[in-house]
Structure formats: C-alpha cells, structure tokens
Amino acid sequence: MVKFSESFQIAPGEYFDVDIVGDTEAYVDPDKLIAASSDLFDGTAAKHSVGTFMSTVLSSYKVSDTKSVEQLLSVPHEINATHLGLSAHESRGNGTSFPMLDQYLRRALAQSTQGSVLRENPKVLVVLVNRFDKDHFSDLITNLILPQLCDFTLGVCQSYGIHAVTSFPIDYFDPASKCWLKKNVLLPFDSKHEPVILIPKKMLVKNYDFSISDYVWKFLLEIRQSEIKDSTGKFISKKQLFADEVRPYGQNASKQYALNDLQKNVVHLEEYLAIKKRNSTSQASSNSL
Template structure:
C-alpha cells in the first residue's frame, strides 16, 4: 500500500491519508463535512451547496417540473480521485438510480409530505430508495462539494509544498444558478498519473448513522406493534416483519410506504440519530 503521506514524504493530519493504489470502503459524511473545524475547508459553503441542491430538487418536484428535477438528479458519476467507495468492479454500480429516485420523490410529493423535513439530511433517501445506498450517497455529496474539496486540496498542497498542476475536467454544483457547471481544475497526481482529491479526515466514515435496517427495527416495526396493540392484537417484531415486511420485494419499499402513511416517523428517526451523534 502506498498512501498519500508516504508518496509525498509528508505527515499531514487534517486530511484523509488515502491509499493511492486501492479504493477504501469508506464514505463522505455530509453531517460531518458541514461541521469541519479546519479553516482549510469551507464548511459553510459545503452546507449551502447541499441544502440548496435538495431544496431545489424538492421544489421542482412539488411544482411538477419533473424534467428540470431529473436534470439535477443526473449528477456526474463517481469521483475516483478521492480513493474511497466500492470501486469500479462493485456490483452496486455508480451514480444515481435516476428512475428509482424519481419514483420515490414523486410518491413522497403526492403524499403531501413536507420534504423540508429532510432537506438537510440527504442520508434519508438511503432509507427509502432501492439501490441508492452508502456509495451513491457519498458520490452525490462529493459532487455537490467538489469545489470546496478542490480548494481544500489546493490549500493542503500549498502548505506542504506539493505540486498541483495537472488539469482535470470537473463538474461543480452552482448553488446560485442551481445547475451543474463544467470547469477545468488543477490537482496533484500519484505515481500512476491519477489525480488526487483530498478530503477532511473527520468527514470520512466507515458507515452512515442512517440505516434502512435500523429505521425498520427501531422505528417502523415498534410503531406498527403499537398500532396492533391498540387494536388488541399482540405480535412480536419478528412476527410483524414476517406478515408486513416480507411481502415487499425490498425492505426499503416497506419503509417508503410507512413514511407516506405516517410522516412523523421521519421526525422520530431523526431524533434517534441526533441522540447517537
């Protein structure tokens, strides 16, 4: 393994010291990214980008401007230069599941749910959307904050005396224009000539706190159990899983149906995750 520090003979601590030869199964956490304490990373702008993006997407769906919404959802695919994620050989694929995200968001809008509840929590889409998991969410967050990550990389390189002169095509999210814009940026490269995009160390995680399984087990099944209890029906969580959840092709489809039925379940789970923070 050759990591960033070893290759450039430096000992930086504030950035994720990526393995330059293999992708690490790690992810970029939006919650931590918008709270990065280092003045080398513009956490405020990162937060604006993430919030503005989802506010715009949800607004477009509420206004039934689906073509514009889909254009925003079709974001640039995997940013390989971070060296995190499942890698190209993964069975999980890359980029958004546009059709499935579109279907989920349309169902949420038609149900009348206030999508502003989750505009600051893009992780929530993982709980409801089939084939949209940790890797794709991490890719989306990386794309949304690409400009801030590039600037962070430049500051680190300048501080450590590392050359960042290789031209790379990039696609940024412009929070003022609500659109993806293409630019040429300068990045450092590794021994194979592959560009490197650095990330704040504190924002790189092994797994998200938001989990479809935990949402199901900690909120949805107990809620259903209470509903049945009030009707004089007593069932274990496993019994409810067998009768209510298993008929669905995917647990996330059940999660979505329950959220549409009772949006307060979103707030309940958000409260749980905040307590665990």
C-alpha cells in the same frame, strides 16, 4: 497499500490519508460539513451547496419540470479520485441515477412535510430509495461539494510544498445559477497520472448512523408491536411481524414497507431522525475514521 502521505512524502494532517492505489470503505457525511470547516475547507459553502441542490430538485418537481430534474440528477457520478467507497478503483458509472430517485421524490412531494425532511436531512434517501445505497449517496454529496474538496486538496498541497499539481476538468454544482457547470482545477496526480482529491477526515464516517434495516427492525416494527399489544393484549415477535407484514412486499421489501408507512405516518420518520440526531454526538467517536 500506498498512503497519500507516503507517496508525496509528507506528514499526516487534517486530510484523510487515503490509499491511492486501492480503495477505502468510508463515506462523506453531510451532517459533518460544518464541523470539518478549517482554513483549508469551507464547510459553510459546502453545506449551502448541498441544501441548494436539494431545494432546487424539489422546486423543479413542484412545477413539473422533469427535464430540469433529470439534468440535475444525471450529472453526479462516482469520483474515483477520492479513492473512497466500495469500488473506487473501478468506476461503476452508476451516478445518482434519475430513475432510481424519481419514484421517491415524487412521493415526497405528495406531502410537504416529507419535502421538508428531505431538505433538512438528505440521508433519508439512503433509507427510502430502492437500490440507492450509502455508496451512491456519498458519491452524490461528494459531487455537490467538489469545488470545496478541490480547494482543500490544493491547500494541503501548498501547505506541504507539493508543487506537482496539474489542471483537471470537473463538473460542479453552482448554487448561484442552480445548475451544473464546468471548470478546471489544480490537483496532485499519482504515479499512474491519475488525479487525487483529498477529503477532511472529520467529515468521513465508517457508516451512516441509520439504515433501512435499522429503521424498519428497530423502530417501525417496535411501534407495531406496541400497537398490537395495546389493541389485543398479545405480544408478537419482530421476526413474526417481519414475515407477516414486511416480506410480502417482495423485492426491496423493507424500503417498500417504510414508504407505505411514510404515506400514513410521516411523524414516524421525523421521530426516528430526531432520535438519531440526539444519539449522534455519543456515537461520533466510534463511527469516525
């Protein structure tokens, strides 16, 4: 393990001191962008980029502009320069995956409330989209705030007198034109001549505050328990309910079950998100890096 601070012989700071020869399992949390704001990081611009991207994708779906949607969703990719995630040392090349997101986003637009939920809390993608996990989502957010992260990295270098920065090309989402553009940025390079992108440690978490298993097991199945008890007087364990109602969906059963419930009860997802938002402050210290 070689930390960034060790490699460049500087003191730790507001940046996450990443291992530049390996990988660290950590994730960018879009809910913490504003809290991570500083003289070096523009959290407001980062949040605006994420919100504009989600709105642009949904707006393109509404006018059946599938080509634009595919172009928007096909550019994001794993950025190895952050050294974060489950396999930062080796690019998977999965990107955001248009086919992966397409099915859910089409369903989301079937109800305007779902579209609103997605704009306000894009982390629902992790909960509801098949094969779209926390690593994919963190990659997506990282791509969307890449200009701010590169500015932050350069700012850290300038603050600590690191002059060995080199021009490097990136793709970035431009909220003004609502499309992906290209530009060169200045970044530090490691001993293997690979770029390094630093991230404010305040925006990183060990895990997201909700997951599909948490949503189904601790929320939806408890609702079903109450419904059955109210109507029949019988108590059915969550284990039995899972076997009877969730497992029959087969592959990706929990996400399919949640999507089916969403078609009938959008309020369930809204209530779950509200609970998680209320709990986020008390859980912040234990989940932070």
